[in-house]
Amino acid sequence: MDDMTSALRVAVVGAGPSGFYTADALLKARSDVSVDIFDRLPAPFGLVRYGVAPDHQKIKSVTAMYARTASDPRVRFWGNVEIGRDVTVAELQRHYHAVVFAYGAPDDRRLGIPGEDLVGSLPATDFVAWYNGHPDYAEVEPPLDGENAVVIGVGNVAVDVARILAKTADELARSDIADHALDALRASQVRDVVIAGRRGPAEAKFTTKELREFGELDGADVYVDPRDLVLHPASERFLAEQQTAQRNVEVMRGFAARPARGMPRRVAFRFLYSPRSIESDPSGERVAAITMERNELIERQDGSLASVGTGELERWPAQLVLRSVGYHGSPMPGAPFDEQRGVIPNERGRVLARHAGAPLPGLYTAGWIKRGPNGVIGTNKADAMETVATLLTDDLPSPNDPRPEAIEHLLHRRGVDSIDFEQWRRIDRLELTLGKEQGRPRVKLVSRSDLLSAAGDALYDPDEDPGITVPIPTQDDD
Ligand SMILES: Cc1cc2nc3c(=O)[nH]c(=O)nc-3n(C[C@H](O)[C@H](O)[C@H](O)COP(=O)(O)OP(=O)(O)OC[C@H]3O[C@@H](n4cnc5c(N)ncnc54)[C@H](O)[C@@H]3O)c2cc1C
């Protein structure tokens, strides 16, 4: 169809699950829609490519569905275009009836304890992005020359990072882990990985399938202290209602009863401990230990359980501390932001002005930046559908310049090397071919320059046309 006739032009910021589900819902609802999906990275799919663990390939097949969405003639993908830097939100509003922020929540939540910034203490967000070959995290270099690693938090990300530390190089080599991470993990000296939860085993947030994997590792034994499995009465009540928690505790009971197999590595789950400070070695720069406070559980009025410190401190050796206590959103220039929750304030996806709470016409949000960093890939589908339903009921402002080619011209004049979905397919094919040669699912290209050159020579080269540059206006210019 001719894009010029599109009655509804939507810009989606972020090509992760929520961006693709937003596009899909729009396509299904309206034949006269055109959707442009922007991503700051040359590669699409957000955390499916750069978050989901490299040894969990099956779940990544969801990208085939996103590729189908991208193949619809009403959709265009603009990779390597960062909204808020290369193009402002105000500029998008000049060309689209609606802008949907679906840019995820890539930052880490901090613990706020002394020693958090020592070398060897890093957020799981960085470690995950490093082993998954995110272009901005290739230089992270987590120190893996010590024997003791402590992972703080008992969510699915915590168990992902602990499993990656515990796996053998042969196990990892069957995945699409980034080559630089495979090399570093091959040389890893880590022997003991402790995963610490501040509440009890029944309150752990990880899912049972992910927990079970610790019982199937080629080179690591798993430990759970049977004393940790004596549950608070409120936890027992919770278990009776909550199947995942019930199964988790069953699996942990199985682990606690299991004889050790004498493996070179050990993974231990510890519960009712909170980190209080991270201690340095004599150089004052590197992590040597972490001080943990023993907790007990108290029941809140609503029946949930909170942890409170008992004052009893323990010092655990650690040369690597991975803080896996959740992700956090970051603001987008030109869009309101709720600092405390790390989300864009919204009502069913309709963006609200920071203070007044009035809707901002034409601005919407979906996914982690809408509701916070929780939920699996599928959760974003219903979330995006809610946003699209909201968008379709609203009166949308008319863009000044709705020509489909306007954005291309702007990017071109600004010298931004955007890549389209066909160019992404070239990268994809190359990675799959390299993977096939090595008996791996894929070999990821990491740096932006490698990704862009694999995308093909059709790219615009700003050096060939240095004469025309379009400065990025401030938001006030509009
Ligand atoms: C480590 C980890 C592992 C996970 N594993 C699983 C799993 O195994 N199974 C499962 O079901 N769920 C898993 N999840 C959850 C799942 O990944 C999320 O629910 C989902 O990715 C959130 O989708 P999103 O689109 O909101 O955000 P994201 O996936 O983060 O996508 C956001 C996209 O926006 C882009 N972007 C950011 N800023 C800009 C900008 N300024 N301009 C343009 N683009 C921008 C980013 O590059 C990114 O591509 C995992 C999450 C994490 C953190």
Ligand SMILES: NC(=O)c1ccc[n+]([C@@H]2O[C@H](COP(=O)([O-])OP(=O)(O)OC[C@H]3O[C@@H](n4cnc5c(N)ncnc54)[C@H](OP(=O)(O)O)[C@@H]3O)[C@@H](O)[C@H]2O)c1
């Ligand atoms: N395989 C998969 O399906 C998969 C893989 C990875 C991620 N995901 C999803 O992605 C989302 C994010 O995962 P996540 O693991 O980052 O977050 P999460 O599930 O919210 O877990 C965060 C963990 O950090 C703990 N925590 C928070 N603040 C703490 C503090 N100050 N001190 C000690 N512990 C603290 C929490 O404990 P409390 O419970 O006590 O607050 C919890 O155990 C989740 O929905 C997850 O299911 C899914």
